[in-house]
Amino acid sequence: VDFELTVGGEFAELTRLFEQIRTDGVTPKTHARIMAKGELLSTRLGAAYLAQQGLATHWLDAREWLRAEVAESGMDGQEYLSAVCDCSADERFATYLADRPDTIFITQGFIAGNDTGECVLLGRGGSDTSAAYFAAKLQARRLEIWTSVPGLFTTNPAKNEDARLLTRVCFDEAQAIATMGGKVLHPRCLQPCRDAKIPVQISWTDAPHVAGTRIELSHEALTPGVKAVSSRADVVLISMERDPEWQPVGFMADVSACFQRHGLSIDLLSTSPGNIRVTVDLSTSPNARTIIEACVADLTEVCRPSVDWDVNCISLVGRGLREQMPRLAPVWSSLPPEHVRMISHSADDTHWSCIVAHEHASDLVRQVHRLLFSEGCEDQPFGPTWTTLKRHAEAPDWDGEAATDGARGGDEQLLPFGRYLLDAAERRRRALLKLTEVSDGA
Incomplete structure (x- = not known):
């Protein structure tokens, strides 16, 4: 070139x-x-x-x-x-x-362009979002996202090798997983495909024979319940206090107006007559910290604000979580009360979230994941563990027989680009074998 x-x-x-x-x-x-x-x-x-x-x-x-x-x-x-x-x-x-x-x-x-022809960025997760925009504009049959991991997991596989692949989820579940800390997809990339009724397939570039995750339009064939335990470090907890009153009028309106003036979106929310606690997602803007500091300064006119930057948000993500309360009882009892700063249940019933001190987050996520997914999760959509998947990636099934533990989706599920990657890998393997034979012969 x-x-x-x-x-x-x-x-x-x-x-x-x-x-x-x-x-x-x-x-x-x-x-x-x-x-x-x-x-x-x-x-x-x-x-x-x-x-x-x-x-x-x-x-x-x-x-x-x-x-x-x-x-x-x-x-x-x-x-x-x-x-x-x-x-x-x-x-x-x-x-x-x-x-x-x-x-x-x-x-x-x-990247994209604006009305005057200038270059603009799509922010974090922009490449997947670009793909979703193109798919929607073209009314595609399917959006394929080929990435460095097999798909969505029950927790972050980089921190827990017992994380299990989610083979099928609906858009509600995928959106919640992405919003509450899943790193595979950015939340913004799903809405264009959802609106255009385009299913999304996440596949593993390093091992195209692995089934990956399919995000489906309908949830009717999918079992409700907890699908993932996620953690976010890029959040800040803002507490706003004033003297408590019975049925106070206007406190929430005053607080919301201040956030709106500064262009900040409230993430999680918990209220009482004299106290409002909210979280803000720091990943929404590269200038989020500066904007939050300005917002907090303005909040002093209506309340006594305080900010805790050193927190994590741990979320149980899924669908129909209210019905899972008996099963979740051991999870809540396992959380040390002194570590919990706030608890929130989403109005759409897709996640329970708690704000905890940053230094305790990793241990708590691992503990909660073990309680929820160590046993009794043998059916779909729970696929192989990350440990199993890595083994299949290192030694793929070149003879065409289905891999064990559900790691392979079968030839009928192998996507066109996946076939290309698998063929390319096989060509490399055969070339290496020939080099080895030549070397041995020498």
């Missing part, structure tokens, strides 16, 4: 942006343009390489097809750093692709 011809223009613009920062400083606009370069550079190089291999390839500029909507949040820089795009069906876009049936299109995640 001719490096200068392929990406020389991108590096030249990057140099100009750095010179601009010397005089004007970093603005949200220049921040977005610089952060976008990773996607622009990698996709240009990828498209050039595939074209060099003789494949009909077209580099598609996401900024021309994904259009950011006008930001309604008061957060500084929101329109450039955490934009939301229109994802209604786009017949012009569908026709543009359909007219080139033999072409491989390579585009970017994480």
Whole structure:
């Protein structure tokens, strides 16, 4: 690949942006343009390489097809750093692709364009969100997300190897898992597919023979109950006190108005006549801490606010959780009262959450997961443990027979890109065998 011809223009613009920062400083606009370069550079190089291999390839500029909507949040820089795009069906876009049936299109995640043609970012989880936007605009049959893990789990597998793969969940459950701390998907990426009635398949790039997680449109065939135990560290607990009154009028309105003025969304909420406690998700904006500090300063006009930055949110996530209360009794009794700062039950019955001191969160999550999933979870949607899946990834079933412990979805479930990855891995394996034979013969 001719490096200068392929990406020389991108590096030249990057140099100009750095010179601009010397005089004007970093603005949200220049921040977005610089952060976008990773996607622009990698996709240009990828498209050039595939074209060099003789494949009909077209580099598609996401900024021309994904259009950011006008930001309604008061957060500084929101329109450039955490934009939301229109994802209604786009017949012009569908026709543009359909007219080139033999072409491989390579585009970017994480970036879009606004009405004036400027580059904007989609925020954390932006690449998956881009895929969801494109799927919705094209009215796709399915969105496939190929990633570094097999799918959604009953807890974070990086911290607990007993975490079990969730093979099937509904959109309500997937949304709750993502919102309450699951790292595989960003909550924002699910809504476009849900609205367009497009199922989502999460698959493992390293082991395409593993079934992964399917997010289904209907929950009627799925069993209700707790599906995951999650933990979030990027939250802050804000307590607001004033002298208690019987049936106080306007306290909640005053507090809510202050949060609204600063463009902050309240995450969890607990109230009493003289005290309101809320959490705010710090991941919603790169400037969240600064904005919260300004909001707390304004809150002093209506209450006595205090902030606890050193907390985690532990959540039991699923569907129909009220009906699970008898089963959850051992879980609640296992939580040391002195560690719990707040408890919240979601109005849609998809999660029970408690705010705990940060230093106790990991041990509590492991303890709760063991109580809920160590036994009695042999049926769907609970698949293999992370330990089992890693073993299958290291030694896949090359002869085509189904792997044990439900790790493989079967050939009928292997997606087209998965077949490509599996074929490529098999070709690499055979090439290595030939090299070994040559080496042994020498």
